[in-house]
Amino acid sequence: MSTPATSASGTASVASPPFSSAPVSAGPSSATRGALAAGGCFVLWGLFPVFWKQMQGIPATELICHRIVWSLLFLFAVLAWQGTLRGTFAVFANARLVALNALSSVLLACNWLIFVWGVNNNHVVECSLGYFLTPLCNVALGCAFLRERLSRLQWSAIVLAGIGVAILLLRLGHIPWIAFGLAGSWSLYGILKKQSALGALASLTVETLLLFPLAAGWLVWLALRGDGALGHVNLAQHGWLLSVGLVTAVPLLLFGWGARRLRLTTMGLLLYINPTLQFLIGLFVYHETLETPQLWTFACIWAGLIVYTADSFLASRQVSGSPHRTR
Numbered sequence: 001m002s003t004p005a006t007s008a009s010g011t012a013s014v015a016s017p018p019f020s021s022a023p024v025s026a027g028p029s030s031a032t033r034g035a036l037a038a039g040g041c042f043v044l045w046g047l048f049p050v051f052w053k054q055m056q057g058i059p060a061t062e063l064i065c066h067r068i069v070w071s072l073l074f075l076f077a078v079l080a081w082q083g084t085l086r087g088t089f090a091v092f093a094n095a096r097l098v099a100l101n102a103l104s105s106v107l108l109a110c111n112w113l114i115f116v117w118g119v120n121n122n123h124v125v126e127c128s129l130g131y132f133l134t135p136l137c138n139v140a141l142g143c144a145f146l147r148e149r150l151s152r153l154q155w156s157a158i159v160l161a162g163i164g165v166a167i168l169l170l171r172l173g174h175i176p177w178i179a180f181g182l183a184g185s186w187s188l189y190g191i192l193k194k195q196s197a198l199g200a201l202a203s204l205t206v207e208t209l210l211l212f213p214l215a216a217g218w219l220v221w222l223a224l225r226g227d228g229a230l231g232h233v234n235l236a237q238h239g240w241l242l243s244v245g246l247v248t249a250v251p252l253l254l255f256g257w258g259a260r261r262l263r264l265t266t267m268g269l270l271l272y273i274n275p276t277l278q279f280l281i282g283l284f285v286y287h288e289t290l291e292t293p294q295l296w297t298f299a300c301i302w303a304g305l306i307v308y309t310a311d312s313f314l315a316s317r318q319v320s321g322s323p324h325r326t327r
Contacts, residue, residue: 034261046277124282130182164300
């Protein structure tokens, strides 16, 4: 997804970008605004295939380099406007945070690259499969790496997803590497982000700053060879290229604002707007084919997500109904 992110989930965790933000006391009107902001974020992420298709023909590696460079410049402007830019650079005094963000930046770049390559090579439906798999991948990795205990319903959800993937492997005879790459990179990214105290914008700024030398160097090298997109594509594509920073940061701003005003279960439900839109766009806008084994795979994963969401909802109800809950 592009910048779409998820946390390594526990019983009631949400499959959404794992960035820390202080909760806001939310009344009904605040929750409504939060839902609109978060929903807008997931709609924008769901429409990302349409955005990247406008630059089809430009190599995915070059597109990601542009995304890194222009995102960094836009994020610098936002943080300067907020007055937090200097504080963001303080991260580099902490070797542990630098190491964590260096690793997460590699995973983020891999996720971006896989998604853009998949979209522009007519694999939008498989990209959506990756983001449908992500919540269940979060659960599995949370169990493996963070020793989180899974409920029976969570185990059932993982088994259903496993059956779906097995059907795809046995019937089509190939590994859906785009889906696995997106789900795996985003879930591992989520695990790393759980170890960091940085907020959304600061985190993305540090990650893109660490990637900037490679990205800028690659673009300069392409320009010197005369192979770069800038100056060699039409006016519309120049506009799309220069807008990638804005397109990357705006959904993240909406997510951060909405997440502070909504319950985790609500965010978890809204998350599915993103892969659902991608799935529908792949089928009905770009007319990608959906073979029977793929349909069965999606059915199993959707069933697993229903079980997973039900488990999260029940867990949140138990917490909210506890007489020992603090306010």
